[in-house]
Amino acid sequence: MHFEWTATYGHILLTGLLTTIELLLFSGFFGFLLALLVGFGRLSKQPLIAWLSLSFTNLIRGTPLLVQIYVLYYGVGSLFVGFPAVRDSFLWPYLREGFWYVVVALTLSVGGYVGEVIKGGLRGVPKGELEAARALGMSRFLMIRRIWLPRAIQILLPSLAGESVGLLKSTALASTVAVMDVLGAANLVRAQTFRTYEPLLLIAVTYLVLALLIEHVFRRLELRIPVRGAL
Amino acid sequence: MDWIQQAVNTVIGDWGVALMQGAMVTLQISLGAFAIGLVIGLTVAMVKMTCNGSLKALANGYTTVCRAVPELLLILLLYYAGSDLINAIAALFGHGPVEVNGFMAAVVVLGIVQGAYAAEIIRGAVQAIPAGHIEAAKAFGARRGFIVRRIILPEMMPYALAGLSNLWLVLIKDSALISVVGYNELLFTTKQAAGSTREYLLFYLSVAAIYLTVTLVSNAVFGRFERSFSRWMPAN
Numbered sequence: 001m002h003f004e005w006t007a008t009y010g011h012i013l014l015t016g017l018l019t020t021i022e023l024l025l026f027s028g029f030f031g032f033l034l035a036l037l038v039g040f041g042r043l044s045k046q047p048l049i050a051w052l053s054l055s056f057t058n059l060i061r062g063t064p065l066l067v068q069i070y071v072l073y074y075g076v077g078s079l080f081v082g083f084p085a086v087r088d089s090f091l092w093p094y095l096r097e098g099f100w101y102v103v104v105a106l107t108l109s110v111g112g113y114v115g116e117v118i119k120g121g122l123r124g125v126p127k128g129e130l131e132a133a134r135a136l137g138m139s140r141f142l143m144i145r146r147i148w149l150p151r152a153i154q155i156l157l158p159s160l161a162g163e164s165v166g167l168l169k170s171t172a173l174a175s176t177v178a179v180m181d182v183l184g185a186a187n188l189v190r191a192q193t194f195r196t197y198e199p200l201l202l203i204a205v206t207y208l209v210l211a212l213l214i215e216h217v218f219r220r221l222e223l224r225i226p227v228r229g230a231l
Numbered sequence: 232m233d234w235i236q237q238a239v240n241t242v243i244g245d246w247g248v249a250l251m252q253g254a255m256v257t258l259q260i261s262l263g264a265f266a267i268g269l270v271i272g273l274t275v276a277m278v279k280m281t282c283n284g285s286l287k288a289l290a291n292g293y294t295t296v297c298r299a300v301p302e303l304l305l306i307l308l309l310y311y312a313g314s315d316l317i318n319a320i321a322a323l324f325g326h327g328p329v330e331v332n333g334f335m336a337a338v339v340v341l342g343i344v345q346g347a348y349a350a351e352i353i354r355g356a357v358q359a360i361p362a363g364h365i366e367a368a369k370a371f372g373a374r375r376g377f378i379v380r381r382i383i384l385p386e387m388m389p390y391a392l393a394g395l396s397n398l399w400l401v402l403i404k405d406s407a408l409i410s411v412v413g414y415n416e417l418l419f420t421t422k423q424a425a426g427s428t429r430e431y432l433l434f435y436l437s438v439a440a441i442y443l444t445v446t447l448v449s450n451a452v453f454g455r456f457e458r459s460f461s462r463w464m465p466a467n
Contacts, residue, residue: 078429207304208296
C-alpha cells in the first residue's frame with residue numbers, strides 16, 4: 001500500500017467528492033419533491049392518478065438504475081444531437097454533460113423508491129389526528145402542510161435515513177457515464193498511477209464516512225422530535 | 232407504422248437471440264449469487280447471534296461495510312482483488328497467470344455483496360420467532376443442531392420471505408453492474424447492440440422492458456409463495 005500519489009492526485013479526488021455531494025443534494029432535493037407527489041398520488045381516490053403513480057413506481061423499481069441512466073444519457077441524449085435547434089440553444093452545454101442526466105435519473109429513482117415509503121408513512125399517521133385537524137376547521141392543504149406531512153415524515157425518519165444512504169450509493173453509477181464523481185476520479189487515478197487498490201480503498205472509506213455522516217444527521221433530526229414516553 | 236415494423240425487426244430479428252442469451256446469463260448469475268448470498272447470510276447471521284469477540288466484530292464489520300459502500304465500487308474492488316488473489320495462489324504453485332472465469336467471478340462478487348443484506352434479513356427473521364418455541368425444544372432436550380434444523384430454519388422462513396424476495400429483485404437489478412467489468416450479460420449485450428446499430432434509445436428501452444418483465448414475473452411467483460406460507464402462520 002502506497003499513498004504518496006495523494007499529493008499529486010488529491011485535488012482530483014476532492015473535486016470528485018464535491019461532485020458526488022452535489023449529485024446527492026440535487027437529486028435528493030428534487031427526488032423528495034417528486035416522491036411527495038408520487039406518495040400522495042398513490043393514495044389518490046382518482047383512479048387515473050393512482051394508476052399512474054403505481055405504474056411509475058413499478059417501472060422505476062422494476063428496472064436497474066444503470067439501465068435508466070443509459071436510457072436517458074445515451075438514448076434521450078442521442079435524440080437531442082439530431083435537433084440543430086437544441087444544439088444551438090443555451091441549454092446545450094448542460095445537455096452535453098452527463099451530470100444533469102444522472103441528476104434526472106436519480107431524481108426519478110428517488111421519486112419511485114421514496115414515494116412508496118412516503119405512501120406508507122402517510123397511511124401510518126393516526127386517523128384521529130387528521131380528524132382533529134379537520135374538526136378545527138383546517139383546509140385540506142393546511143392539514144397536509146401542518147399535520148399530515150410532518151407527522152408522516154417524523155414516522156419515516158429512520159427509513160428516510162436508509163433511503164438517503166441508498167441514494168449516496170447510487171450516485172456512484174454516475175462514473176459509468178463519464179461524470180467525474182469520486183468513483184470516476186478514483187478510476188482516473190487508477191488509470192494514471194497503475195495502482196488498483198489504494199484509490200478504490202480510499203474512496204470506499206470516504207463512502208463509509210459519508211454514510212455514517214448521513215446516519216448521524218438523521219439521528220440528530222430524530223432526537224429533535226419529542227417522543228411521548230411512558231411516564 | 233413503418234418504424235414500428237423496423238424497430239421490431241432490429242430488436243427481435245437481428246438481436247433477439249443474443250438478447251435472450253444475455254437474459255439467461257443474467258438469470259443464472261442472479262440465481263448463483265442468490266444461493267451464495269443465502270449461505271453467507273445464514274453463516275454471518277448465526278455468527279452475529281451466537282459468537283462473541285473478534286468473530287462477531289468481523290461479521291458486524293462485513294455487514295456494515297457492504298451495506299454502506301456502493302455496489303459498483305465493491306464489485307470493482309472484489310473483482311480485481313479476486314483475480315489477483317487467484318493469480319497469487321497460482322503463482323505460489325508455480326503456475327503462470329490464469330484466466331479468471333468471468334461468470335464465477337460475477338456470481339461470487341454479487342453473492343458476497345448480497346450476503347450482508349441476507350444476513351440482516353435472516354437475523355431479523357430468527358429474532359421474530361417466539362422465544363417460547365426454542366425454549367420448548369430445549370426443554371425436550373433437543374440439541375443445538377436439531378433446534379436449528381427443525382425449529383429455527385423452517386420457522387424463520389415466513390418472516391424472511393418478504394425480505395428475501397426483495398433481495399432477489401435487488402440482485403437482478405444489481406447484476407446489470409457486472410456489465411461494467413465487461414462480462415457478457417444482458418446489459419453488456421445491449422450495449423453492443425446499441426453501439427453497432429446506433430439505436431441507443433430503442434435498445435435501452437427494450438432492455439428495460441426485459442428487466443421489468445423478469446421482476447414482475449418474480450413478484451408474482453414470490454406472491455404465491457408468500458400466500459402459501461402465510462396459511463400456516465398464526466393469525467394476528
